[in-house]
Amino acid sequence: PPVQSLLNMDEIEELATKKASKKAWAYYYSAADDKITKRFNTEAFRSILLRPRVFIDCTECSLETTLLGNQVSMPIYVAPAAQARLGHPSGEAGIAEACGGFGALQIISNSASMTPEQIVANAVPGQTFGWQLYVQDDRTKSEKMIARVNKLSAIKFLVLTLDTPVMGKREDDQRGGNVINELTAMESPEGSEPVPEKQVFAGFDPSLTWTETLAWLAKHTSLPVVLKGIQTHEDAYIAALHNSQVKGIVLSNHGGRSLDTAPPAVHTLLEMRKYCPEVFDKVEVWIDGGVRRGTDVVKALCLGARGVGLGRPPLWGLAAGGVDGVKRTLQILADETKTCMRLLGVQRLDQLGMQHINTRLLEQQ
Numbered sequence: 001p002p003v004q005s006l007l008n009m010d011e012i013e014e015l016a017t018k019k020a021s022k023k024a025w026a027y028y029y030s031a032a033d034d035k036i037t038k039r040f041n042t043e044a045f046r047s048i049l050l051r052p053r054v055f056i057d058c059t060e061c062s063l064e065t066t067l068l069g070n071q072v073s074m075p076i077y078v079a080p081a082a083q084a085r086l087g088h089p090s091g092e093a094g095i096a097e098a099c100g101g102f103g104a105l106q107i108i109s110n111s112a113s114m115t116p117e118q119i120v121a122n123a124v125p126g127q128t129f130g131w132q133l134y135v136q137d138d139r140t141k142s143e144k145m146i147a148r149v150n151k152l153s154a155i156k157f158l159v160l161t162l163d164t165p166v167m168g169k170r171e172d173d174q175r176g177g178n179v180i181n182e183l184t185a186m187e188s189p190e191g192s193e194p195v196p197e198k199q200v201f202a203g204f205d206p207s208l209t210w211t212e213t214l215a216w217l218a219k220h221t222s223l224p225v226v227l228k229g230i231q232t233h234e235d236a237y238i239a240a241l242h243n244s245q246v247k248g249i250v251l252s253n254h255g256g257r258s259l260d261t262a263p264p265a266v267h268t269l270l271e272m273r274k275y276c277p278e279v280f281d282k283v284e285v286w287i288d289g290g291v292r293r294g295t296d297v298v299k300a301l302c303l304g305a306r307g308v309g310l311g312r313p314p315l316w317g318l319a320a321g322g323v324d325g326v327k328r329t330l331q332i333l334a335d336e337t338k339t340c341m342r343l344l345g346v347q348r349l350d351q352l353g354m355q356h357i358n359t360r361l362l363e364q365q
C-alpha cells in the first residue's frame with residue numbers, strides 16, 4: 001500500500017517489516033534481553049489516563065514550541081538512530097528532508113550512515129539539528145568529529161549518550177550473526193557506506209564520568225550539551241548541577257536496547273516531580289522510548305517533558321516509503337497530538353499539565 005493510506009505507527013511498522021532486509025529489520029526491532037523495557041515503554045503510556053475538559057473553545061490549536069531556544073513546529077523530534085541507510089538509500093538525508101518540510105528537529109547519530117555534512121547539506125532556512133556523540137576511547141577521533149560538527153551552523157547542540165557504556169545484549173542482532181557496527185560513517189574509510197559485521201561498539205569509551213568527561217567536552221565545543229540516557233531522579237538532579245554547560249536531559253533507556261527492566265521515561269518523570277521538581281526549571285527535560293500515538297506525546301508533556309523523541313518510527317517510515325514514509329510518520333503523530341489536545345480542551349502546549357492526566361495506574365506499576 002502507498003504510505004499515504006497508512007493510518008498509525010503499527011501500520012507503518014508492518015509495511016517497513018515487509019520491505020526491509022532481514023538484517024535491517026533485526027537491527028531496528030531488537031532490544032536487550034527479554035525486551036521487557038521495550039514493551040513497558042509503550043505500555044506505560046497506556047496506563048496513564050487522560051482527563052478531558054469540555055465546553056472550551058478549541059478552534060485554534062498549535063503545536064509550536066522551542067527546543068533549547070530553537071523554534072520548531074512541534075515538540076516531537078527525531079531521536080538519534082544509527083544506520084538509516086540500512087532501511088532506505090536516502091538514509092539520514094532523507095529524514096532531514098522530511099523534517100525540513102515540517103519544521104521538526106532531528107538529532108543526527110554519531111553512528112549515522114552518512115556524514116553530518118551530507119545530512120545537513122540540503123537543510124531549509126531555520127532547520128535545526130543536534131548531533132549525538134558516543135565518546136571514543138581514542139579521544140582524538142571524537143575531538144576531530146566535534147571539530148567538524150562545530151563548523152556546521154545548522155547543528156545547534158550536542159547530545160552525549162550515557163546509557164550505553166557497553167552495549168546491551170541484543171539477541172535478535174546476535175542471532176543473525178550479522179551484528180551491525182555502530183562505527184560511524186565519519187571515520188569509516190568508505191565514507192558514507194553502512195559498515196556491517198564489525199564488533200559492535202568497539203572503540204567506545206566505557207570510562208566516562210561527570211567531572212572528567214564534561215570538562216573534556218567543554219574544551220572542544222561551546223555548543224550547549226544535552227545528556228541522553230538519564231533514568232533516575234538522582235542523575236537528573238546531578239545533571240542540573242551542571243546547567244552552565246548542560247542545557248537539557250533526555251530521559252531515555254535507548255528504546256529498551258541497553259539495560260532490560262530499566263524504567264520507561266514516564267516513571268522517571270514521576271520520580272523527578274516527587275524528589276527534584278526544581279530540575280524542570282534548570283534544564284529542558286526531553287523524553288523518548290515507546291512513543292507511538294499523539295496521546296503518548298501529550299501525556300509526556302503533561303508530566304513536564306518539553307520534547308518528545310521518536311527512535312524507531314522514523315526508521316520504519318523511511319524503510320516503508322523513503323522520504324514520503326518519514327513525512328507520513330511525522331504527519332500522523334502531529335495530527336494525533338492536535339486531536340488529543342483539542343479533545344482535552346487545550347489550544348497550546350503550555351496549557352498542558354498534571355490536571356489533564358490520572359497516573360494512579362502508572363504509580364502502581
Ligand code: FMN
Pocket residue numbers: 027028029041079080081082109110111112132161182228252253254255256257288289290291309310311312313315
Ligand atoms: N541512540 C543514540 O544515542 N545513538 C544512536 O546511534 C542510536 N541508534 C539507534 C539505532 C536504532 C535502530 C534504534 C532503534 C535506536 C537507536 N538509538 C540510538 C536510541 C534512540 O535514540 C532512542 O533512544 C530510542 O530508539 C527511542 O525508543 P523508540 O525506538 O521506542 O522510539
